[in-house]
Amino acid sequence: MIRLGITGTDTGVGKTIVACAIATGLRRRGLRVAAMKPVETGVAPNDDMRDGARLARAAGGLLPLSVLSPLTFPDPLAPFAAARRVGAHVDLALLDHAVRTASAGADALVIEGAGGLLVPITAGASFDSLFARWETEVIIVAANRLGVINHTRLTLAAARAAGLTVSMVVLNHPSETSDTSVQENAELISELEAVRVVELPWLSDPGDLERASELILEPVIHELERSGRPLAGR
Secondary structure (H helix, E strand, O other): OEEEEEEEOOOOOOHHHHHHHHHHHHHHOOOOEEEEOOEEEOOOOOOOOOHHHHHHHHOOOOOOHHHHOOEEEOOOOOHHHHHHHOOOOOOHHHHHHHHHHHHOOOOEEEEEEEEEOOOEOOOOOEHHHHHHHOOOEEEEEEEOOOOHHHHHHHHHHHHHHOOOOEEEEEEEOOOOOOOHHHHOHHHHHHHHHOOOEEEEOOOOOOOOHHHHHHHHHHHHHHHHHHOOOOOOOO
């Protein structure tokens, strides 16, 4: 089974676009896909445009949001802080159960984290430990702009320290304009870190998952097959 964890170097760097594009592409290759965002903050459970709902649609809408995105909190904070603000806590056993349920019968599981890899989910757990617990390979999404080399290298170091395998880095262009660093960022990260780097150009329509999938899916598939994960369902 393919198990991918999508994390970012920061919030708002394009994790959901990348996760939805991967889920869409894998589904259209004939795979049964479950796409999740186990914890989401700053949203209402019934918001049709929240990340968890977008992921569910990208994967084909076969499972309810109670499984794919079971925990939501209203304040746009780190999950640990958002839960504490409303007098609650993140139940890791509930998240484990959701992941097991989503995985059952699926060929591919795509899990989008909240914020970056070390954002606290509980006092003792962040998505580095959760991705390790759920045995996912990791795709790091970063905004292609000045500062991304440092941000990406820090995230790579954290992932490797947690024993995670990083399949690739996706450099997302968050706007139509860019600074001069974008000409060098991908090459330098790849050279310094020995990791595959794929660029996702600015999309005028962030909902154009067809285009996003075309641009990033083949490199994802290549890295999966190179690491011995042949794709079923083709």
